[in-house]
Amino acid sequence: MTAPNWLYENFETAGSAIGFRVNAKLDEVQSPFQKIEIYESTDWGNVMLIDGAMMVTTRDNFLYHEMMSHPALFTHAAPKTVVIIGGGDCGTLREVLRHPGVEKAVQCDIDEQVTRMAEKYFPELCESNGDPRAEILFDDGIAYMANCAPGSVDIVIVDSTDPVGPAEGLFNKAFFESCHRALKDDGILVQQSESPLVLLELIQAMRAEMGKAGFTTFQTLPFPQPCYPTGWWSCTLARKGQGFDFREADARAKPFETLYYTADIHKGAQSLPPFVAKALGES
Amino acid sequence: MTAPNWLYENFETAGSAIGFRVNAKLDEVQSPFQKIEIYESTDWGNVMLIDGAMMVTTRDNFLYHEMMSHPALFTHAAPKTVVIIGGGDCGTLREVLRHPGVEKAVQCDIDEQVTRMAEKYFPELCESNGDPRAEILFDDGIAYMANCAPGSVDIVIVDSTDPVGPAEGLFNKAFFESCHRALKDDGILVQQSESPLVLLELIQAMRAEMGKAGFTTFQTLPFPQPCYPTGWWSCTLARKGQGFDFREADARAKPFETLYYTADIHKGAQSLPPFVAKALGES
Numbered sequence: 001m002t003a004p005n006w007l008y009e010n011f012e013t014a015g016s017a018i019g020f021r022v023n024a025k026l027d028e029v030q031s032p033f034q035k036i037e038i039y040e041s042t043d044w045g046n047v048m049l050i051d052g053a054m055m056v057t058t059r060d061n062f063l064y065h066e067m068m069s070h071p072a073l074f075t076h077a078a079p080k081t082v083v084i085i086g087g088g089d090c091g092t093l094r095e096v097l098r099h100p101g102v103e104k105a106v107q108c109d110i111d112e113q114v115t116r117m118a119e120k121y122f123p124e125l126c127e128s129n130g131d132p133r134a135e136i137l138f139d140d141g142i143a144y145m146a147n148c149a150p151g152s153v154d155i156v157i158v159d160s161t162d163p164v165g166p167a168e169g170l171f172n173k174a175f176f177e178s179c180h181r182a183l184k185d186d187g188i189l190v191q192q193s194e195s196p197l198v199l200l201e202l203i204q205a206m207r208a209e210m211g212k213a214g215f216t217t218f219q220t221l222p223f224p225q226p227c228y229p230t231g232w233w234s235c236t237l238a239r240k241g242q243g244f245d246f247r248e249a250d251a252r253a254k255p256f257e258t259l260y261y262t263a264d265i266h267k268g269a270q271s272l273p274p275f276v277a278k279a280l281g282e283s
Numbered sequence: 284m285t286a287p288n289w290l291y292e293n294f295e296t297a298g299s300a301i302g303f304r305v306n307a308k309l310d311e312v313q314s315p316f317q318k319i320e321i322y323e324s325t326d327w328g329n330v331m332l333i334d335g336a337m338m339v340t341t342r343d344n345f346l347y348h349e350m351m352s353h354p355a356l357f358t359h360a361a362p363k364t365v366v367i368i369g370g371g372d373c374g375t376l377r378e379v380l381r382h383p384g385v386e387k388a389v390q391c392d393i394d395e396q397v398t399r400m401a402e403k404y405f406p407e408l409c410e411s412n413g414d415p416r417a418e419i420l421f422d423d424g425i426a427y428m429a430n431c432a433p434g435s436v437d438i439v440i441v442d443s444t445d446p447v448g449p450a451e452g453l454f455n456k457a458f459f460e461s462c463h464r465a466l467k468d469d470g471i472l473v474q475q476s477e478s479p480l481v482l483l484e485l486i487q488a489m490r491a492e493m494g495k496a497g498f499t500t501f502q503t504l505p506f507p508q509p510c511y512p513t514g515w516w517s518c519t520l521a522r523k524g525q526g527f528d529f530r531e532a533d534a535r536a537k538p539f540e541t542l543y544y545t546a547d548i549h550k551g552a553q554s555l556p557p558f559v560a561k562a563l564g565e566s
Contacts, residue, residue: 006293006300015326016509017289017302043298043481060480197343197509198326224507224515226299226480231514232507259558268551275542 011229014198031113054227066261067223069095074251079154085141087159088114091125098256112138148182158191176213193236200279221269294512297481314396329404337510349544350506352378355473357534362437368424370442371397374408381539395421431465441474459496476519483562504552
């Protein structure tokens with residue numbers, strides 16, 4: 001490869017592509033589950049791809065990791081036990097552990113190589129891995145949730161790749177039933193839910209599966225994310241029965257810094273654009 | 284070209300790229316000012332490129348056009364006279380004319396070919412071109428603003444391409460001085476202001492030039508826009524002295540439909556992420 005060159009991800013599902021200008025390929029490993037590649041980009045720091053899909057860049061991952069964690073943690077009344085399924089780059093774990101009230105955060109990613117690559121090329125995402133509250137497992141997240149003690153978890157965050165390949169089983173009723181059983185009555189499930197512009201059908205289908213598993217209230221929060229297709233992404237929160245009472249005062253007084261998340265950004269994300277609200281039956 | 288194929292825009296300034304899967308090239312014209320190309324995409328409708336940069340897709344242009352118009356029109360107390368510099372695809376004009384209080388909307392784009400291509404390939408954007416309140420000029424926007432009667436305009440919307448080539452002169456003090464003079468005392472200038480993630484320096488520089496021209500208060504509103512680099516874009520509003528009193532009740536009661544813009548989306552966009560607020564000196 002003659003540097004610099006352009007590295008593209010063609011997202012066939014949506015007919016759109018994203019790309020970064022890169023200087024060099026730094027690493028590649030074929031794990032038992034997927035191919036992981038690391039590139040050095042000219043403007044976005046390091047870039048991790050899994051099976052050809054952009055996963056993380058040094059420059060923009062804060063958007064995703066902050067929005068996958070803080071909205072849920074500032075909605076639950078007092079989250080103490082958090083389980084992250086997937087999330088092998090450890091960025092979501094780091095954000096979860098910024099909350100002093102969290103007593104235990106389990107990260108269960110099937111692929112140890114993702115974490116090994118993150119430790120080497122995204123060390124800042126792994127800076128809380130040694131926190132005594134953190135438990136890092138390399139195991140099947142589906143089995144982990146199925147075997148989780150009922151009513152033992154406050155928040156489950158499903159920080160997965162797209163719903164194909166290893167992550168396919170993280171988007172269906174059986175998995176969501178395990179999450180439902182593992183959560184306490186006031187627990188919250190969070191799932192990354194793809195682009196609200198082009199994958200509304202996926203969000204609808206995912207909410208339907210969550211509904212079959214017993215979840216009754218949903219909240220989809222959009223946010224910008226340049227390294228994912230369309231540059232516009234979302235997470236979806238699900239609860240067993242209660243609404244989503246945002247602890248706004250606590251969010252305003254949060255004892256840690258963020259680059260994207262604020263109480264106002266959180267509130268703003270709760271107002272869906274009409275075309276999204278309509279598709280999700282919320283208008 | 285063997286269809287379908289992938290069409291990319293490499294955005295050198297930010298080291299990032301966007302692309303669409305296309306079936307066919309429908310048209311191309313080299314105007315005296317720039318090269319305009321039209322492609323039929325597989326999932327995004329038609330796509331217009333100017334000098335290789337993605338300008339409009341059928342599917343996602345509503346985001347940009349709604350945010351370039353409605354926030355300013357629902358901030359000004361009673362906008363009657365609106366001037367659009369650039370905007371040759373007529374999408375911003377259409378949105379401006381949705382406001383019943385607008386008595387006159389002038390669109391001045393230097394390149395007639397952009398409008399001719401829009402009429403043919405994006406007819407829905409041109410559906411208000413026959414409105415008796417609309418005046419469509421093909422002329423130099425810099426000269427138009429320089430010759431505009433002082434204190435005659437309520438809102439100037441600069442709906443331009445990137446600040447290189449034909450649009451370069453739309454981002455400097457001289458042009459902003461013309462806008463300042465043409466605007467009434469309570470007038471508002473709106474400028475598309477590129478990506479808040481990677482072009483904060485451009486927004487800072489643009490605000491500085493606006494400041495030298497006499498504008499004193501600014502408001503940068505981010506919004507998603509998949510067909511522009513990083514998928515995250517912004518517009519910046521500038522006023523002579525007053526703040527930005529949002530006519531929230533009027534926005535809630537607006538007599539027209541939108542796909543993205545709502546009073547709540549408008550309010551949400553006013554809360555900048557900390558890293559943007561800090562860079563713009565607003566934190």
